Amino acid sequence: MAAPATAGRAVRDVVFVDGVRTPFGKAGPKGMYAETRADDLVVKVIRELLRRHPELPPERVDEVAIAATTQIGDQGLTLGRTAALLAGLPRSVPGYSIDRMCAGAMTAVTSVAGGIAFGAYDVAIAGGVEHMGRHPMGEGVDPNPRFLADKIVDTSALVMGQTAENLHDRFPHIDKARADRYAALSQARYDEAHKAGKIAENLVPVATRSAERGWGLAGADEPPRPGTTVETLAALKTPFRPHGRVTAGNAAGLNDGATACVLADEATARELGLPVGMRLVGYAFAGVDPEVMGVGPVPATEKALERTGLSISDIGLFEVNEAFAVQVLAFLDHFGIADDDPRVNPWGGAIACGHPLASSGVRLMTQLSRHFAERPDVRYGITTMCIGIGMGGTVIWENPHWQGESK
């Protein structure tokens, strides 16, 4: 007699094996990737993952999910599939594209993780790319007129900087000075980690093309501004509002870059000898007012904690995406965490290294997995980010290196 139809459906443990990213560049004609294709950036990270893990037979990859916010041109054409082919993965390996704006790569991870847990995949690659130089935010969009006519959102909802100003309005105690202090700290922490060689470990160098200057090699992030102080930040303009609070200094810039990671069923990882960087505990996405999308991480984290039965006090490390300083501060305030808590973004964040929209989720995860390896005293960490059009996403991870006594 055939086994019951549900026999194969035991939920399986999903692990984060390893992640890499390209160095992030400044978007625009002077940026280092100005003449480099977005799909090529994805190809480099996929190949680097395979190079770092020769124990992973390429034909064992069951899915390639790649996120991009603007799925046009070199970010279009079912990027997960085409990048897999361009990277030299066997033709038998499928792929697809995915979009949840800033949380694209995070959603690529949670989606394939769901597939792994369900038993549809054993091993998958998830990542994201955004070449904001070739594809500025809002390229080709055509918002439905009902958004405004029916007052579904107001005009500021689609301009991320304005949503950050709105967030300052909602939390008046978060002022510009505090945002600038946070931004300077991010730059300082990044610089320290960079000098300690911690950033470079996660990067794959990328050859850069310039018709005028010839080939070059991108080996480090382009956006960071070491030595940034609150004084230098105070002088910056507030482009989203006269006498506003959001500046180019206390927000992530417009950037180019790609990330990818390998996820696996834990038993398969052991079978193949793949390292286990993190174990997935749970995740949640939540919607908020699109006009204050930056508050998204708060309900997303509350929801993820509730669903996993954990409390904020169980979390030993935080990788919070820094789209805007105000958005990180709103999150910290909500959970009663100090602005300079060492558990939060120990190597700095997107304000320093940049935020190529759909790629950033996997950068957070890769860094968290590196922290875990150094911190066997920590059991749980989270990666969280705000998402355009009013959302937040949070993924909770367990440290496989944790050496605690008991649960």
Place this chain on the structure above:
Amino acid sequence: MSEATTVTAAGVTAVADPNEVVTKAVTQFVDVPGLDGRLALITLDNGFDHTKPSTFGPGGLASLNEALDAAFAGSPAAIAITGKPFVFAVGADLTGVVKVEGREQALGVGQLGHAVFRRLRESSVPTFAFVNGAAMGGGLEVALHCHYRTVSSNAAAISLPECFLGLVPAWGGTQLLPNLIGPDKAVTVILENALNQNRMLKPKQAKDLGIFDELFDSADYLEQSLLWAARVASGTVTPERAEIDRGAGWDAALARGRAIVDGKTRGAAPGPRKALELLELARENDLDRGFAAEDEALADLLLSDELRAGLYSFNLVQKRAKRPVGAPDKALARKVTKVGVVGAGLMAGQMALLFARRLHVPVVLTDIDQARLDKGVGYVHGEVDKLLGKGRVSPDEANRLKALVSGSLDKAAFADADFVIEAVFEDLGVKQQVFAELEEHVSAECVLATNTSSLSITEMASKLAHPERVVGFHFFNPVAVMPLLEIVRADQTDDATLATAFATGKQLKKSCVLVKDAPSFVVNRLLTRFMGEVLASVDEGTPFEVADRSTEPLGLPMSPLILLQLVGSAVALHVSETMHAAFPDRFTVSENMKAFVAAGKTAVWQWDAQGKQSVDPEVAALWKLGDSPLTGEQVKARALEALAEEIKIMLDEGVVAEAQDIDLCMILGAGWPFWLGGITPYLDRSGISEKVTGSRFLAPGVASVPV
């Protein structure tokens, strides 16, 4: 004319060419993980996309020299050179090279290249070539000067084609390559491949030969090359180098090279001969002497008519063959979505296969009975299976091709065909009847093409309701291999028909030449005239050996009597009879040939077990020799003078537009060599044209050193 001079390394001056497409070299310093210090990365880029590859003229070399200045000035830990996307560099700027005047300038071409390139070799910091794409001639030589080399898996063409053109790899190639990969492999690259239709190396082959230290996948080629260079520069990786046998191994390699050169050129081409001398010199690995000898050899060759004829030929094949002179506007061409082939014999089968493979449209064969038809279709399907067996087509493609080729006894199957070609027996009446039957079924626009090699196409079309749709489509045997297609315009052929024929020929990947409807068109007419004179000299008493060897100094692909054997004596006799009927005073029919064919003979020569050649005694017995033997020199002169006369008449008759078309036909249809320029450059430079016709075919400088 005021010419700017460029002063570059080592004080070498070169004449600047205002029309040079300058390949700019730019230096960028990059930090490479694992490298202590910066790497100076030089990119070669002429500013165009890959369809116009980067080359080196005086301006390009000067730019590279400046880029090296910039690189060294930055005290780098390593220097690397690479190309624009898909192209590394494809060698000297040939359009500029032919403009040199006098020996001084010719010497300068070689010296300048050496002076710039050897800076890479003599650098105290390690130098690398990252061959990211096509690397030919001087492009590959730049790479050879570097200490280490990598190649990308998608590099399209790697070769030293100089000997193919009539040059030598004179920017270091003849000295550096044998000392890197050994003399035998160098002979393969410099002589064997170059003289074998300019055969290219694939990246893997080039790596296996030892030209490259590493092959990296194209997906992240430059990144991996840079990381590898850092490991080499820091000493973690030491590329292996082959042991070079400078004794017996070198002798053997040279002997093999000499045999190749003799076999392919009979010593008629100075370039390959000089390449052999330079390879001998390379044994000493004294680069100063070797490079100086390359300079001298290059100067000699640049000022030789053989090279100019070679470059002329190259341009004919590369440019004129792709843009046929006299072809009507492409826009007039009609779409061909179905093809009919009348006749199911061997020629018809070859054509059907070619149409199916290149056009990917249904091809219907027809013949007079089912047995022939089945055999014809079976032949094509069998050929498809052979292609499948060799991995030349995929199983799906094989299925597709077989499904495309079918047979029908009823010509009604051609009702919706756009192009029908006949390959039935060479008889005007038969062909007229075939076309008349076809016209009952096909549309009024359907092109009716004929593969006749000697019959009048105008007459063939004359009885049709729509004679304007008839065109000659003359393939050469074997159809799949021979690149030439003579497209024949009959008196009433209209432009739309002709345009469709040219468009179809191009899709078939053939080089098309427009020819007037004249007996035997170009190649067969000239070969028949040429061979006729050789046979006539035998008939008159010249021994077979003397007559057959008389043309050896020209370096033709084969001797006249071997050609006769290849063409088939019966076919050759038939063509000579046709030509005799058309031009009785110039084309003779040898009575001996008639007897030869009647006796069922196919070859004059026979070979014993040792390969020693002698005249078949039966042939010797039946061939009646006269009593006025000629010397070999006289036979050659007679044959060439006859050719000059015939070509002049053909040009006067308007058989083709220009002498260039004659040469293109002889190169592609008869395999006549580059150093002869096809044939008219040779007839001009040897004075035969003037003697016979009173003038040259080509102006001085077109395919010769300007006087």
